[in-house]
Amino acid sequence: xxxxxxxxDVQSAGAEVLRAALAGRPxxxxxxxxxxxxxxxxxxxxxxxxxxxxxxxxLTLPHSSMANARCTLxxxxxxxxxxxxxxxxxxxxxxxxxxxxxxxxxxxxATGPLAATDPDSDIDLSTFTVIANxxxxxxx
Numbered sequence: 001x002x003x004x005x006x007x008x009d010v011q012s013a014g015a016e017v018l019r020a021a022l023a024g025r026p027x028x029x030x031x032x033x034x035x036x037x038x039x040x041x042x043x044x045x046x047x048x049x050x051x052x053x054x055x056x057x058x059l060t061l062p063h064s065s066m067a068n069a070r071c072t073l074x075x076x077x078x079x080x081x082x083x084x085x086x087x088x089x090x091x092x093x094x095x096x097x098x099x100x101x102x103x104x105x106x107x108x109x110a111t112g113p114l115a116a117t118d119p120d121s122d123i124d125l126s127t128f129t130v131i132a133n134x135x136x137x138x139x140x
Contacts, residue, residue, distance in 0.1 A: 005066045005136035011037050011057040013103040014073045014096065014132075018053060021095040029084040030091060040078075050123070051079040051088055058129065062136075069134045072110060074127065082115055082124040089113035089126035096130050104132040 018035045035053045054076040062069040075092055079085035089112070096107045112128030 002066070003138050004140040005138050007060065007062065007069050007071075007134055007136050008103050010060065010069075010071045010073065010103065010132065010134055011055055013101075014057075014075075015055040017099050017101065017104060018055065018075075018092055018095060021099070022053075022092070025091070027087070027091060029079065029087045033088065051077060051084065053077050053088070053092060060134075066136055069136070071132050071134050072129050073132060074129045076125055076127040077113075078118060078123050078125045080124070082126070085124045085126040086113055086115060089128055093128050093130065096132075103134060105135060107132045 015035050015037050022030055022033050033051045033053055034049065035055065037055055039054060040049060040052055056074045058072040058074045060069050060071045077085050077089040077092065079088055093109060093113065097109060099107055107130050110129040110131050113126040114128065116125050116127060118125055
């Protein structure tokens with residue numbers, strides 16, 4: 001009988017990796033950053049909530065053995081201008097790529113960063129994706 005395995009919350013793990021890695025970074029464009037897993041409800045440019053980094057799980061492809069899964073994480077960065085959005089996205093991507101932990105392993109780039117504008121708020125953003133191998137948890 002095969003062991004019962006589940007995969008951890010990759011989205012939450014990705015956000016936690018960035019929270020820890022960005023804390024205390026010296027780059028000015030990373031100052032005061034908030035990392036979350038939900039799109040902010042009010043993204044009006046008048047509110048002092050920028051920069052904001054959103055981490056979302058796009059896809060999970062478990063291996064048939066359930067010994068590993070390849071997960072695509074999408075990261076979107078809202079910032080005060082396009083240059084800072086790009087710079088922070090590049091930093092976030094780099095921090096994820098060098099991370100090798102117990103949940104996210106061997107992270108590699110997939111797409112981006114790609115510049116965009118939030119259609120609801122007209123705020124500049126940059127987005128990218130990474131692919132991470134994820135180790136399961138054996139329950140029984």
